[in-house]
Amino acid sequence: MPVAVLNFGSQYTHLIVRRIRELGVKAEILSPTTTFQTIQKEGYNAIVLSGGPQDAYRPDALRLDQEILLSDIPILGVCYGHQLMAIQNGGQVKRNEFGEYGVKTLKISHQSPLFKDIEKDVFNVWMSHSDQVIKVPEGAVSIGSTDTDQNAAIQYSDTRFSVQFHPEVHHTEYGKTIINNFLTLAKVKRDWDVNSFVDIVFSNLPETKGNILMGVSGGVDSTVVAKILSDRYPEKLHCVYVDTGLMRAKETEYVSKLFKVLNIRHFHVVNAKKQFLDALKGKIDPEEKRKAIGKTFIEVFEKSATEISEKYGEFEYLGQGTIYPDRIESSEPGKHAEVIKSHHNVGGLPEKLHLKLLEPIRDLYKDEVRQLGKILGIPSEFLKRQPFPGPGLAIRIIGEVTEERLQIVRQSDDILHQVLEEEGLTDKIWQFFAAFLPIKTVGVMGDSRTYDSAIAVRMVDSIDGMTADIIDVPKTVLLKISSRIVNEVNGINRVFYDITQKPPATIEFE
Ligand code: XMP
Helix, strand or coil: CCEEEECCCCCCHHHHHHHHHHCCCCEEEECCCCCHHHHHHCCCCEEEECCCCCCCCCCCCCCCCHHHHHCCCCEEEECHHHHHHHHHCCCEEEEEEEEEEEEEEEEECCCCHHHCCCCCCEEEEEEEEEEEEEECCCCCEEEEECCCCCCCEEECCCCEEEECCCCCCCCCCCHHHHHHHHHHHCCCCCCCCHHHHHHHHHHCCCCCCCEEEEECCCCHHHHHHHHHHHHHCCCCEEEEEEECCCCCCCHHHHHHHHHHHCCCCEEEEEECHHHHHHHHCCCCCHHHHHHHHHHHHHHHHHHHHHHHHHHHCCEEEEECCCCHHHHHHCCHHHCCCCCCCCCCCCCCHHHHHCCEEECCCCCCCHHHHHHHHHHCCCCHHHHCCCCCCCCHHHHHECCCCCHHHHHHHHHHHHHHHHHHHHCCCHHHCCEEEEEEEEEEEEEEECCEEEEEEEEEEEEEECCCCCCEEECCCCHHHHHHHHHHHHHHCCCEEEEEECCCCECCCCCCCC
């Protein structure tokens, strides 16, 4: 039976769920207002309360259904959840003069089964709060403290605990041990593995009368869904790949070959390069460019769908590569979180096409999708592909997108790829690409003066794209990249290496 993670709006809620799932237990994100009745009805066996941005001591702050506390279901409270458990059990929370942000040291002040297998008395934990529990409820004991927080961890019973720090964050030493201890004490079943993904995915696929339409991009999610649907409905599935002209070098050939290897029978490539270039003409603003691309995509896709259905029969379903984080962010359990950045790929398609949706990987995280893909026979080298934005190279060309600029950025990107491959670095860099900068600078080539545009090179390390760090690339590699780009790409006489982290910059340029 799964663990319910009640989401009070923390940026780390998905991390909690991922850690629990990594430990072999199914976990799902639910609204913070979930009642005990629902918890019982849906068969959840344990609850984790996430962090959140509110001040728990305010009377209008989100509260936990009191029935949950009155029951004997195991609970682990984290950050805001820690404070809520204290308040709702009769303790007290107050704003502290000094907040605690970043790595702090926790001292185990009282032995507890929550700290089993932790060999140290003092260890690093990740904190992010300014309120703290100043009075522990009657019957509960403080089990851990920091230099400014006496009650950084509390035990309520053999199966109820709360911690002010974030055990789900990598910086917390023994974070996974703590979560694992809670799961053991809660006696939840460890049956979440790749075989259960296969079961969930295939057992939920419906009987269909009509055909299934699916837009594929060459990305991991849509390819895994295409493979699932083609295994189940080999003759009914029609995959449409729109060549927007905004793809990387040799991309269309690569994807076509892959779909052949995967034995997907109906794979339609639509060449729409001209429509996209026309739609982008004169557009400079990043949001306008994204909108123009989204709108054109829908038009091209719809037209292609009509043509295919005239030949092969009506469509009944639209397949989509939605994964768990995409879904939660826009729905009730995610609504208390602050949106950092929203990406627009091809929103609006389902509404336009009036088809029923098939989203077989809607409950899975990216790493789970990769594991599933592997079992389904998708080559590992493909599953390790870097993320590529829906709007493609258009958002890696600052300013107006033209055929000439596309050619420049594509060739520069290809050179970057080749150099990093030669240097054995491709697997070590989370994402790398070239971007076109529409500024002209003076250079000298041979004995002549040049006055040309510039390329920026971005190479970042990241875990999930939410934050990113720059890569420490040897000077020899940087020089190889810049000299090849300047020598081989017409119209470029200067190469910049972007040395900005995210935040404050984003990974993409637009
Ligand atoms: P940012 O630029 O937000 O990018 O730091 C974070 C990650 O998301 C990718 N990205 C996108 N992916 N549609 C996508 O599917 C988009 O519109 C989009 N914009 C950015 C980006 O490549 C990076 O990995």
